[in-house]
Amino acid sequence: MNGQDENIIEIxxxxxxxxGVKALKGVSFGVKRGTVHCIVGENGAGKxxxxxxxxxxxxxxxxxxxxxGKPFSPHHxxxxxxQGISCLYQELNIVDELTVEENISLGQEKHKxxxxxxxxxxxxxxxxxxxxxxxxxxxxxxxxxxxxQKQIVEITRALVAECSVLVMDEPTAALSxxxxxxxxxxxxxxxxxxxxxxxxxxxxxxxFEIGDTVTVLRDGEMVGTQSLEGMxxxxxxxxxxxxxxxxxxxxxxxxxxxxxxxxxGVSTRKLKDVNFDLMKGEILGFYGLxxxxxxxxxxxxxxxxxxxxxxxxxxxxxxxxxxxxxxxGFALVPEERREEGIFGLLSVMRNIPLMNLKTVMRRxxxxxxxxxxxxxxxxDLLQIATSGRNHPVALLSGGNQQKVVxxxxxxxxxxxxxxxxxxxxVDIGAKQEIHNIIRDLANKGKSVIVFxxxxxxxxxxxDRMVLMYDGMVRETLRNGDELSTDYILEVVAGKEA
Amino acid sequence: MRxxxxxxxxxxxxxxxAALIVGLTFASPHxxxxxxxxxxxxxVAVIVIIASAANLLMVTGNFDLSVxxxxxxxxxxxxxxxxxxxxxxxxxxxxxIVAMGWGGLNALTVSxxxxxxxxxxxxxxxxxxxxxxxxxxxxxxxxxxxxxxxDFVDFGRDPVFGLIPLAIVVMVAAVGTFIFIEKxxxxxxxxxxxxxxxxxxxxxxxxxxxxxxxxxxxxxxFAGLSGVLQTSRVGLAAPTVGKGLExxxxxxxxxxxxxxxxxxxxxxxxxxxxxxxxxxxxxxxxLGIPFYFQTIAYGGILIGTLLLSRKxxxxxxx
Numbered sequence: 001m002n003g004q005d006e007n008i009i010e011i012x013x014x015x016x017x018x019x020g021v022k023a024l025k026g027v028s029f030g031v032k033r034g035t036v037h038c039i040v041g042e043n044g045a046g047k048x049x050x051x052x053x054x055x056x057x058x059x060x061x062x063x064x065x066x067x068x069g070k071p072f073s074p075h076h077x078x079x080x081x082x083q084g085i086s087c088l089y090q091e092l093n094i095v096d097e098l099t100v101e102e103n104i105s106l107g108q109e110k111h112k113x114x115x116x117x118x119x120x121x122x123x124x125x126x127x128x129x130x131x132x133x134x135x136x137x138x139x140x141x142x143x144x145x146x147x148x149q150k151q152i153v154e155i156t157r158a159l160v161a162e163c164s165v166l167v168m169d170e171p172t173a174a175l176s177x178x179x180x181x182x183x184x185x186x187x188x189x190x191x192x193x194x195x196x197x198x199x200x201x202x203x204x205x206x207x208f209e210i211g212d213t214v215t216v217l218r219d220g221e222m223v224g225t226q227s228l229e230g231m232x233x234x235x236x237x238x239x240x241x242x243x244x245x246x247x248x249x250x251x252x253x254x255x256x257x258x259x260x261x262x263x264x265g266v267s268t269r270k271l272k273d274v275n276f277d278l279m280k281g282e283i284l285g286f287y288g289l290x291x292x293x294x295x296x297x298x299x300x301x302x303x304x305x306x307x308x309x310x311x312x313x314x315x316x317x318x319x320x321x322x323x324x325x326x327x328x329g330f331a332l333v334p335e336e337r338r339e340e341g342i343f344g345l346l347s348v349m350r351n352i353p354l355m356n357l358k359t360v361m362r363r364x365x366x367x368x369x370x371x372x373x374x375x376x377x378x379x380d381l382l383q384i385a386t387s388g389r390n391h392p393v394a395l396l397s398g399g400n401q402q403k404v405v406x407x408x409x410x411x412x413x414x415x416x417x418x419x420x421x422x423x424x425x426v427d428i429g430a431k432q433e434i435h436n437i438i439r440d441l442a443n444k445g446k447s448v449i450v451f452x453x454x455x456x457x458x459x460x461x462x463d464r465m466v467l468m469y470d471g472m473v474r475e476t477l478r479n480g481d482e483l484s485t486d487y488i489l490e491v492v493a494g495k496e497a
Numbered sequence: 498m499r500x501x502x503x504x505x506x507x508x509x510x511x512x513x514x515a516a517l518i519v520g521l522t523f524a525s526p527h528x529x530x531x532x533x534x535x536x537x538x539x540x541v542a543v544i545v546i547i548a549s550a551a552n553l554l555m556v557t558g559n560f561d562l563s564v565x566x567x568x569x570x571x572x573x574x575x576x577x578x579x580x581x582x583x584x585x586x587x588x589x590x591x592x593x594i595v596a597m598g599w600g601g602l603n604a605l606t607v608s609x610x611x612x613x614x615x616x617x618x619x620x621x622x623x624x625x626x627x628x629x630x631x632x633x634x635x636x637x638x639x640x641x642x643x644x645x646x647x648d649f650v651d652f653g654r655d656p657v658f659g660l661i662p663l664a665i666v667v668m669v670a671a672v673g674t675f676i677f678i679e680k681x682x683x684x685x686x687x688x689x690x691x692x693x694x695x696x697x698x699x700x701x702x703x704x705x706x707x708x709x710x711x712x713x714x715x716x717x718x719f720a721g722l723s724g725v726l727q728t729s730r731v732g733l734a735a736p737t738v739g740k741g742l743e744x745x746x747x748x749x750x751x752x753x754x755x756x757x758x759x760x761x762x763x764x765x766x767x768x769x770x771x772x773x774x775x776x777x778x779x780x781x782x783x784l785g786i787p788f789y790f791q792t793i794a795y796g797g798i799l800i801g802t803l804l805l806s807r808k809x810x811x812x813x814x815x
């Protein structure tokens with residue numbers, strides 16, 4: 001092995017356990033010096049945990065990392081930086097109120113009697129900076145720069161610290177197209193200069209544009225490490241999502257021939273001309289990779305601003321807030337259960353009626369009996385495993401918390417129910433139960449929209465599916481025998497329909 | 498026993514209260530008397546009346562630091578109008594409406610616009626205090642005392658049924674009202690929901706802005722009412738009264754087990770908290786402990802309650 005080809009990083013059997021969860025289950029791969037090494041995986045694959053271990057933010061439970069042939073086990077982030085691994089986090093790690101110069105020397109100041117001295121390598125910083133973007137100078141206040149320019153400042157800081165490996169966690173997530181191009185050029189230049197880049201992004205086109213090698217993680221396991229040369233986008237998506245075991249699809253029983261919701265030309269910053277219909281008694285699935293625009297569609301249907309037209313039973317809808325959406329007959333099971341769904345401090349009994357307090361009011365007052373009866377009804381109906389209706393929801397398991405959120409939503413008795421990732425973080429048994437609840441709703445004439453990044457959920461549950469890619473609806477398919485998961489994967493990976 | 502199981506903090510407070518009463522009964526011959534208890538309750542009443550409303554406000558995760566100033570302003574306004582010929586009943590009515598205006602200002606800044614309650618309500622604290630001083634100045638002096646009509650003080654001093662001071666009756670009514678709101682009304686349920694998770698509350702269709710606004714107005718209303726009661730009883734309106742009252746209110750609320758982050762708390766707990774503070778202060782006076790030690794003890798209680806509150810928050814988060 002000559003010096004050029006040698007692996008700068010060797011990762012062997014990295015495991016990470018959190019109480020009750022194993023986030024990484026043995027990850028091993030090597031990163032070649034002077035390449036752009038991409039890491040991909042869907043939500044919960046273990047990417048962020050892996051980065052945290054690599055950059056010293058968290059220790060690994062087991063396994064070893066070698067950097068340049070020497071064992072590498074950083075105790076904290078500055079440790080990793082000193083040994084040559086710097087990281088650009090998704091959230092910029094930069095102080096708007098300071099100048100570029102101050103930001104670059106931040107944390108690396110040489111001190112004299114407790115007073116920071118100007119870093120002696122400013123000249124070098126200036127040269128690097130000018131090389132990347134001649135419009136940024138050392139004296140500029142960082143707050144006045146664009147996001148891409150701020151990233152360049154961060155990159156410069158990493159280069160001044162003489163790092164040999166730069167980890168970039170979704171660097172383009174907040175960038176416009178022009179800025180993305182610029183950052184891509186910067187990465188290209190860094191590679192030419194011999195720098196090793198570890199690049200994390202969920203935008204597959206970027207992976208193919210810039211990457212040399214890709215490591216795919218799924219559910220904390222390492223699926224494989226491959227050269228990107230000769231690989232196609234659907235190949236990569238297949239690696240990311242794994243074998244899709246089709247759950248048997250049972251069609252909803254209703255006629256499903258009457259549209260309750262029609263969306264025409266719905267656009268936002270992220271969405272481009274989205275069209276779809278929702279039928280009465282139907283389960284409609286929205287499927288796409290992370291960032292394809294599913295969440296944005298859910299947001300639009302729940303009161304976010306949009307251009308275009310949405311009709312409900314033929315009437316044009318205009319709502320400005322969540323409450324308008326609720327009044328128009330929508331109810332939402334939100335994606336972030338803890339942050340947006342449950343009231344953790346409150347008991348199961350207090351949670352359930354909150355979307356529709358009328359159901360526990362008798363003659364204008366809250367009736368304790370009605371409250372208890374309602375809680376018992378839903379605990380029984382949805383099989384919520386709780387030690388009692390007075391148990392705080394925060395102390396329930398993820399699946400049971402989700403059932404409480406669904407109970408709250410069912411109690412609203414809305415005609416259109418939006419479910420954003422209804423079974424994320426829910427164990428298999430509860431998942432099946434939640435799917436049965438959803439199907440039951442549709443059979444009772446309700447219309448359900450399921451937003452999911454799990455193909456299995458979509459193909460096993462939904463009567464029709466809307467496939468999204470990059471903010472657009474690529475295709476709408478009817479579920480049935482001739483459905484090909486391979487074809488679906490190709491569509492959501494960006495193939496023109 | 499379910500009660501004991503449900504809320505350890507209340508049990509602790511009841512225990513402390515019982516210990517204080519028993520201990521002070523033995524320690525001081527003046528403690529166990531109708532006069533002394535009436536005095537303690539009168540002192541506590543001002544705090545409890547305001548804290549009844551402020552407790553539910555804190556349950557939503559918000560608080561109001563302007564109550565002391567609104568109390569002073571309302572007392573001055575009521576005295577000024579009464580002295581200048583406005584009928585007592587009408588003067589009280591106008592004062593309460595204006596007091597609600599201060600609450601409206603807090604509601605606007607905190608709930609509608611979204612300014613941090615510390616900053617916004619401290620703003621109101623200064624403005625209301627300034628106007629209180631201004632009205633006193635219009636009257637021609639620092640305080641309004643001379644020239645108040647006879648029935649001005651009658652209102653505050655005539656005991657209800659010839660037996661119980663009005664402030665104590667109002668206190669009991671305020672506590673009762675808010676226990677009722679907390680247990681039996683949609684307003685109560687929604688307040689807890691907002692404090693437990695603001696985002697979930699919004700997505701569940703709860704009018705979070707409206708409810709927090711309403712509570713700010715109610716807190717100001719009760720602060721105004723306290724101002725009227727206090728001025729009438731003392732027969733003197735001073736623009737400088739009620740300084741630091743906002744902290745007395747918050748200490749009572751937190752000691753009673755309400756979390757500053759919202760979602761947890763009860764009116765009854767707040768009442769217990771206020772009584773513990775009231776009897777501790779009374780005991781120290783009776784035992785002849787110098788004033789500065791009382792201040793130190795008060796600070797100790799404040800920090801102690803915050804630590805206690807943190808402990809309970811941590812438990813809830815687990």
